[in-house]
Every structure is written in C-alpha cells, then in structure tokens.
Amino acid sequence: MKLIQADEARNRLLDSLVQLSNIISTTFGPHGKTVALATSRYPEPRLTKDGISVAKNIQLKDTLATSLLTNALEKIDQKAGDGTTSATIFICDLIKQCHLSDQSLPILRNSLQEAKLQALALLEKHVKKPSTDQLLKVSCTAANSQQLGQLVFDALQHSDFCQVLEGIEDTIKQISGLQYDVGALTPLMATQKPHVKPLILVSTGEITNNQQIKDILEKAFSEKRPLIVVAQDVKGEALSTLLANKLNNVVQCTAIRGFGYGNQRSVNIQDFANILNLERVNDETWAGECKSALVTVKNSFFETNTNDLHRTKLAKHISDLKQQLNQNKSPYEKEILQQRISRYLQKASQLTVSSQEKRDRAVDALMTVKNAKQSGIVKGSGSTLLKIASQLENQLLKNSLLKIVQKLAENSGVSFQQVREKFDENLEFDALRGKFGKIDVWDSAESVRQILEVGVDAALEAVAVGGVVEDEAK
Numbered sequence: 001m002k003l004i005q006a007d008e009a010r011n012r013l014l015d016s017l018v019q020l021s022n023i024i025s026t027t028f029g030p031h032g033k034t035v036a037l038a039t040s041r042y043p044e045p046r047l048t049k050d051g052i053s054v055a056k057n058i059q060l061k062d063t064l065a066t067s068l069l070t071n072a073l074e075k076i077d078q079k080a081g082d083g084t085t086s087a088t089i090f091i092c093d094l095i096k097q098c099h100l101s102d103q104s105l106p107i108l109r110n111s112l113q114e115a116k117l118q119a120l121a122l123l124e125k126h127v128k129k130p131s132t133d134q135l136l137k138v139s140c141t142a143a144n145s146q147q148l149g150q151l152v153f154d155a156l157q158h159s160d161f162c163q164v165l166e167g168i169e170d171t172i173k174q175i176s177g178l179q180y181d182v183g184a185l186t187p188l189m190a191t192q193k194p195h196v197k198p199l200i201l202v203s204t205g206e207i208t209n210n211q212q213i214k215d216i217l218e219k220a221f222s223e224k225r226p227l228i229v230v231a232q233d234v235k236g237e238a239l240s241t242l243l244a245n246k247l248n249n250v251v252q253c254t255a256i257r258g259f260g261y262g263n264q265r266s267v268n269i270q271d272f273a274n275i276l277n278l279e280r281v282n283d284e285t286w287a288g289e290c291k292s293a294l295v296t297v298k299n300s301f302f303e304t305n306t307n308d309l310h311r312t313k314l315a316k317h318i319s320d321l322k323q324q325l326n327q328n329k330s331p332y333e334k335e336i337l338q339q340r341i342s343r344y345l346q347k348a349s350q351l352t353v354s355s356q357e358k359r360d361r362a363v364d365a366l367m368t369v370k371n372a373k374q375s376g377i378v379k380g381s382g383s384t385l386l387k388i389a390s391q392l393e394n395q396l397l398k399n400s401l402l403k404i405v406q407k408l409a410e411n412s413g414v415s416f417q418q419v420r421e422k423f424d425e426n427l428e429f430d431a432l433r434g435k436f437g438k439i440d441v442w443d444s445a446e447s448v449r450q451i452l453e454v455g456v457d458a459a460l461e462a463v464a465v466g467g468v469v470e471d472e473a474k
Contacts, residue, residue: 004468009064010099013462016065021092024054028085029411030144030432034357049144050360051085052077064468072458076450078298081367082142083447086404087455094400094459101396109460115394116456119401120449122388127376127445137442138372141380143365148358152365155349160342160370163294163301164362165194167352177303177348178275180268184295185234185255189246194294194303195226202273204266204284208236216287217241217251226252228293230272232265233257254295264336271340274317276302277310298363304346318344371446380443381431382408386423397456
C-alpha cells in the first residue's frame with residue numbers, strides 16, 4: 001500500500017481536476033467541439049459532446065479526481081439529463097477555490113451550504129412554467145441543434161415514451177410500446193441495439209437462485225434468443241449466471257430491478273406483464289416475449305405486439321383505471337393512475353438518428369424536456385446564472401457560477417468581460433449568435449438545481465479528503 005499525505009493528495013487532485021475540466025469544457029455550449037473517445041471500450045473512435053461520457057472514459061493516475069467527478073455527474077445525469085458539462089466546470093472550479101481558501105473546513109462547509117440554499121432560493125424566483133414554444137427551445141438547447149431539437153420535440157408530442165436508436169437517417173415513427181426510467185441492473189448488461197423478440201421473465205418477488213431462471217434460460221439458449229429478467233431484485237447466483245452468459249456471449253441476458261419504488265414497484269411489474277401479454281407461471285411470475293426491447297443504463301423501452309383479444313383485455317384494464325382516476329381525490333394517486341393509463345395505451349415514438357453522437361444528444365434532450373415540463377424552465381445561455389451570482393453573498397459560489405458563463409463565452413468567441421458589462425446594461429448574452437439583447441433561450445430549471453445541489457456537495461467531499469491510500473502499482 002502507498003500512503004499519500006494531505007499536501008501531495010491535494011496537489012494531485014487539483015492537477016487532475018484541471019485536466020478533466022480542460023478537456024470536458026471544450027464540448028460546452030452551441031460552439032463546443034466534440035471529443036473523440038478512442039479507448040478500448042469502443043471498437044472505433046466515438047465522437048461525443050456529452051460531458052459524462054467523456055469523464056467516464058478518462059483514466060488518470062489520480063483515480064480520486066475521476067471518481068469524485070464521475071459520481072457527481074452520474075447523479076446529475078440521472079436526475080436532470082443535461083448539464084453535466086456545466087457541472088464539471090462548476091465542480092472543478094469550486095474545489096480549486098476551496099483548497100485555496102484560508103477558511104477552516106467547518107466554516108467552509110457551513111458557508112457553502114448556506115450559500116447553496118440561498119442560490120436555490122434565488123433560482124426559484126426565475127423558474128416559470130413553460131409554453132409549448134419554450135419547450136421546443138429547451139429541446140433545441142439540450143440537443144445543441146435546431147434540427148435535432150425539433151425531432152425530439154416532435155417525438156414527444158406524440159407520446160412521453162420515446163425510444164432513440166442509431167440508424168442511417170433521422171426519422172420518427174409511431175409504434176406501440178412502453179418505457180420506464182429504469183435501466184439495466186449493471187452497465188455490463190445494457191444493450192446498445194434493440195433485442196429482437198427477446199424472451200422475458202417477470203417477477204414481483206426477488207430472483208436469487210438459478211432454479212428460478214433455469215427453464216427460460218435453457219429456452220433462450222436453444223432458440224438463440226435474448227433474455228430479459230425483470231423483478232423486485234435480481235441478485236445472488238441468478239445474477240451471476242445471467243452476467244456470465246452475457247459476458248461469454250452464450251445468451252444475451254439483461255436484468256432490471258423493477259420499475260418504481262415500494263408498493264408501486266409490484267403494481268408496475270404486474271402492469272408490465274399485462275401489457276406485454278405475458279403468461280402467468282405462478283402467483284408472482286410471468287413469462288413470454290415482446291416484439292423488441294432496448295435496455296440502456298438509464299431506461300428501458302419495450303415494443304409490444306398485440307392482437308385483437310389482447311387489445312380487448314387492455315381496454316378493460318384502461319376502463320378500470322379511468323374509473324379509479326375519477327373516484328380518487330389525491331393528486332399524487334391521480335398522477336400515478338394517469339401514468340399507468342398512459343402505459344396501457346402503449347403510444348410511443350421511435351426516433352432514429354444517424355450517429356451515436358446525435359443519439360447521446362437526443363437522449364439528453366428527451367429527459368431535459370420531460371424535466372422542464374415537470375419542474376419548469378429558466379432563461380438559458382448563462383443569463384440565469386449571472387442573475388443568481390449577482391445576488392450571492394458567498395464569493396466562492398459566485399465565482400464558480402460565473403466560471404460556467406465565462407467558459408460559455410470563451411467557446412462562443414466572446415469576451416467574458418463584455419458579457420458582464422452587457423449584463424449590467426440589462427442585455428442578455430446569446431451564445432449561439434454571439435450577440436446581446438433580449439434572448440429567447442431556455443433551459444430546464446432542474447439542470448441548474450442539480451448543478452447546485454450535487455456540485456456543492458461534491459466539492460465539499462473533495463475538500464474534506466486528508467490523504468489517500470492506494471495500491472503500490474499506481
């Protein structure tokens with residue numbers, strides 16, 4: 001074991017964060033560039049503008065820096081869908097400032113937590129409910145493209161459920177399907193392309209031993225078909241067996257840990273079995289197949305194939321749910337019932353784009369627009385960040401928020417000093433056009449919220465590190 005003391009650990013962390021921020025921030029904004037990921041993870045170089053994708057592929061000697069940053073970005077990505085590049089700039093700068101500060105750790109922690117709450121309160125003053133046109137603007141901003149943003153927006157106009165694939169050209173198709181915001185149990189089981197006619201095993205209980213998956217796994221092997229297992233949880237020898245089959249290319253297995261939380265998870269699993277017309281094996285298990293399925297790290301999409309008899313059954317379920325909806329007075333319960341009805345209706349869109357890089361942006365845009373619908377929007381292009389920073393008392397947090405706007409301006413070929421001067425004149429910065437005035441650019445408020453929430457916590461975690469213990473080989 002090798003012990004790294006505080007000063008050396010801090011210096012190494014700061015050096016690594018500078019490297020991480022420098023490369024990831026090149027992708028920032030409408031004029032940002034792509035990064036080519038030429039690592040062993042991909043058979044050929046892959047282009048991306050997605051901050052978290054870049055972070056996950058960077059291997060530095062100081063694993064602490066990459067681990068801290070990647071963990072924070074994953075939290076933001078899961079909750080907001082967009083903003084990981086902004087978050088990288090913010091987190092790296094805030095950590096640097098904290099290390100240079102002469103404040104003691106307890107005082108620093110308290111002051112930053114108070115400043116975070118102040119910033120979040122200031123943010124809420126700028127949040128507004130989006131119009132349809134503003135949601136389109138959010139989509140275009142998140143997709144970093146007018147054309148792709150329009151495609152994403154059009155797909156969501158048909159349904160909140162949308163599958164994004166890589167293909168030859170950009171197209172939208174309406175299909176029967178359902179989507180859940182739950183992905184593969186482990187990234188090793190995520191699928192890059194849809195499985196065609198996969199076998200599906202569903203359980204409202206836990207799947208822990210090989211006996212529970214033996215029959216359907218043997219069937220998948222003999223018929224050379226993929227297998228997807230959905231349960232309250234999949235673990236133990238069952239998970240090991242599924243993973244071994246996947247990694248050794250014996251059977252393409254994917255496991256998903258339910259849909260939703262608590263009691264709602266069992267209800268969602270039963271709905272899932274009903275919608276896919278799976279056959280009941282016992283009181284808590286169903287088995288069958290679907291037309292196709294795509295299970296990524298973030299979500300799961302299933303294309304259904306129904307006949308007249310099945311449609312009649314589904315119509316009965318929908319009728320029952322609508323009756324419950326009319327009788328229920330709880331806003332929360334009504335929202336859950338509405339979501340269940342939407343899934344039973346199976347209205348979905350299939351968005352195909354011409355490259356993996358565009359797919360990354362489309363997936364981010366989809367989630368960002370959904371968040372904007374639920375959590376509201378704020379002025380984009382750094383405008384809201386400037387407004388929040390101008391009212392913050394904590395200089396560290398203020399500087400790190402301004403750092404985001406500074407990088408946005410730099411990538412747009414505009415002086416940050418000019419952006420600040422124009423802001424003082426009540427003129428907003430349009431990063432796409434490099435002009436100033438009243439802008440019509442909008443972001444999801446959730447992205448900014450998560451940058452503040454997760455970013456400050458990540459910075460404080462890094463500052464609290466007083467040493468590192470690592471293997472000698474490093």
